[in-house]
Amino acid sequence: MTITVLDSYTATRSILTAPLAERPEALRRMLEPTADMYRYFPGTPDLVELHHMSSGFRVDREVDGALAGLAALHDAQAWDRIEAALNSALSVQLNATPDIQVPDIQVMIVLGDNADPHFMDVALGMNGNGGISGYIWLAFWPSPENLARLESVAVHELNHNLRYSNVRWDPETVTVGEQVVSEGLADAFARHQYGDLGYTRIGVPSLHDDAVYNKVIDGLGIRGMQNFAAYVHGDAIAARFGGTPVGLPTGAGYAVGNRLVDAYLAITGKQAPDALLVDSAEVIELATK
Structure with a gap:
């Protein structure tokens, strides 16, 4: 260790x-x-x-x-x-x-x-x-x-x-939802340590963009590492690595992940370190009710 x-x-x-x-x-x-x-x-x-x-x-x-x-x-x-x-x-x-x-x-x-x-x-x-x-x-x-x-x-x-x-991560079956929630959890943990410096910079411009939020939410069930780059990183970064653009700005999934995880933490009363291994489906279910 x-x-x-x-x-x-x-x-x-x-x-x-x-x-x-x-x-x-x-x-x-x-x-x-x-x-x-x-x-x-x-x-x-x-x-x-x-x-x-x-x-x-x-x-x-x-x-x-x-x-x-x-x-x-x-x-x-x-x-x-x-x-x-x-x-x-x-x-x-x-x-x-x-x-x-x-x-x-x-x-x-x-x-x-x-x-x-x-x-x-x-x-x-x-x-x-x-x-x-x-x-x-x-x-x-x-x-x-x-x-x-x-x-x-x-x-x-x-x-x-x-x-x-x-937590098992399988590149063939991983969902956009898992990846988006994981980015939100990682930012929440960094913010637990360092306040607002813990936000991933590329996600900050879309934190309060409801159109971005809704589009990413619609894609949370998509499976496969090869299909999630645009939903998580945005079109420009996805295209850099051979992915298909879907109409999302850079850092879209980070912004949405922060919103989902913050809602989950507020509902459950947990701190970010307590949520390390939480099932992404649980986060999504509670945060989008």
Whole structure:
């Protein structure tokens, strides 16, 4: 039950100062400890390709400002702050649910690609993935807004990791409802720790949009990982990864997940840590009565 924040700062600095031809293999070595987080992908995915697809810093060309961005993350003590936040949040969660299974967790912090308009303008300079038991992956561009949220983003992903270390997640049968509720639970847990900084930034613009709420609610029963991206992340992010747009703004599912979970917590009187393993169907049933 150990959280290990990998020293990707030293590795990234070495990569960005190496000759360009040597960078892909050096990046592959850096990413190798988290390779198993892609176990649901078909075949053996290339770690460098996945890194670039997820808006990690480029190793196939020079990018102005990459070293400065890395230095800003380091100067903000990103690695130490995230490690402290994860350990503190884990203690809070275990106080509420002492019998859960907690894996050893490898945490990879990645400098984002500031030359990628999708990452910077649509995703607002941050990405995260904590849904695969034992792994948390975080990408940041160090804007002031993102530096203020380092802890809350990490804690959001920790909530996913703990939920899906105890609740079965099947990519073929998972519903939009489960995914939307899980985002609401993760934001609620981050807000329990950090107040409004715990809201995922891309979801904030749609928090009070009833048209977005109703459209996502209509799609909650849709099944299959390949079908839920637009409902959870919105059309622009879904299209980036080959998904089909459905007419939803970026972060739609996060906004709706927050509304559903907040209603559920208000009705039941529970705090966010108490709801880690709640059945998403129960949340939806109570919150939409």
